[in-house]
Amino acid sequence: MKKKAILMALLLSVVFTGCGAAGNTNEVPAQETTAAETETAQETESTEAEETAEAATEETETAQEQEDMIFTVDITDVITTDGYTIIGNTATAENYSGIIEIHLDDTLAEQAQDEIQVGKTYVFTVAPMMTMSIPPQVSAMSFTAATEEDIAALEETRAGISNFKDCMTAYETMSLEEIIQDANFNYALWTQEEITEFETFLTEQGYTEDSEIKSYVKTRENLDGSVPGDTAVAE
Numbered sequence: 189m190k191k192k193a194i195l196m197a198l199l200l201s202v203v204f205t206g207c208g209a210a211g212n213t214n215e216v217p218a219q220e221t222t223a224a225e226t227e228t229a230q231e232t233e234s235t236e237a238e239e240t241a242e243a244a245t246e247e248t249e250t251a252q253e254q255e256d257m258i259f260t261v262d263i264t265d266v267i268t269t270d271g272y273t274i275i276g277n278t279a280t281a282e283n284y285s286g287i288i289e290i291h292l293d294d295t296l297a298e299q300a301q302d303e304i305q306v307g308k309t310y311v312f313t314v315a316p317m318m319t320m321s322i323p324p325q326v327s328a329m330s331f332t333a334a335t336e337e338d339i340a341a342l343e344e345t346r347a348g349i350s351n352f353k354d355c356m357t358a359y360e361t362m363s364l365e366e367i368i369q370d371a372n373f374n375y376a377l378w379t380q381e382e383i384t385e386f387e388t389f390l391t392e393q394g395y396t397e398d399s400e401i402k403s404y405v406k407t408r409e410n411l412d413g414s415v416p417g418d419t420a421v422a423e
Contacts, residue, residue, distance in 0.1 A: 255316035257283055257326070260334055260342045261290070262309050262408050265417030272297030274304065275323070275417045277376035279345045286376045287323040287416055290314065296328055307411045309334035309342070323416050343379055352382040356389070364393050368403045372415050375405040383407050 261276035264287075272292040279285040290312055292300055304310060311334050314326040334342070355374055359367045367390070375383055386405055395403060404414050 256329065257314050257316060257318075258311060259284075259288060259290075259314065259326075260309060260311050260338050261288060262342075262411060263304060263306050264404070264411045264414040265420070266300075266304060266306060267417060267420050268297075269420075272300060273420065274300070274328075275414055275420070279342060279349060279377055281345050281348065284318065284324060285345075285349055287373060287414060289321075289323045289325045289416060289420075290328050291325060292328045296331070300331070303333070304331070306413075307409050309339050309408065311338055346377060346379045350377050350379060350382060352378045352386070356386075359389075364390075364395060364399075365401050367393065368395070368399075368401045368405075372404050380407050 259278040259280065261274070261278045263274060263276040265273075265275040267273040267275070272294075274290040274292065276288060276290070277286070278288050310331050312326075312331045313329045315329055317326070319325040351374060355370065358370070362370070371386060371390075375386065378386070383405055384407060387407075390403055390405070404412075406412065
């Protein structure tokens with residue numbers, strides 16, 4: 189239906205433009221235009237309109253394909269209380285990096301129930317729309333288990349965009365509670381080595397699993413939730 193709508197709009201646009209241009213010319217009297225010439229002109233306009241519409245449709249489809257986004261995501265939460273939602277950590281060189289919330293339709297959810305696990309990494313192709321919420325939300329179109337190459341590329345990206353050093357400098361003057369609250373959102377940008385270093389630092393600051401505020405900063409295989417995930421479950 190969308191392609192037909194685009195085609196009709198472009199056809200009408202060309203036809204109306206052609207009619208307007210013909211109505212404004214004074215070079216050839218209307219009575220001197222033969223039926224054959226009129227028919228030829230109409231056929232030419234129709235052909236041009238169809239070609240223009242087809243080209244526009246192809247450009248639209250190409251743009252839509254280019255706009256699809258791909259994220260490699262370390263899974264922190266799988267939430268099934270209201271639909272099927274995945275929360276995880278991602279990083280890209282050009283698009284969004286951080287905690288991301290991914291919604292799956294019923295078909296993908298059925299597949300995900302047997303395949304997606306917390307602490308594992310997957311590559312998601314998502315629709316080219318992202319909310320401005322924290323974390324941003326996207327709709328999955330497909331997913332596959334990440335390969336070793338995918339994970340290596342993810343870590344390489346994190347190494348290039350990580351704010352770990354700046355965070356650690358800031359943490360020198362922050363309370364344990366403030367450190368945990370900040371790190372629970374920033375660690376999605378950190379490499380696995382940096383996360384391990386932070387865990388050691390946190391223990392040195394007196395953090396234990398019984399501390400009032402929970403740290404979700406863990407290496408990939410030990411991930412077990414997130415602040416957004418806990419919030420979603422509570423709601």
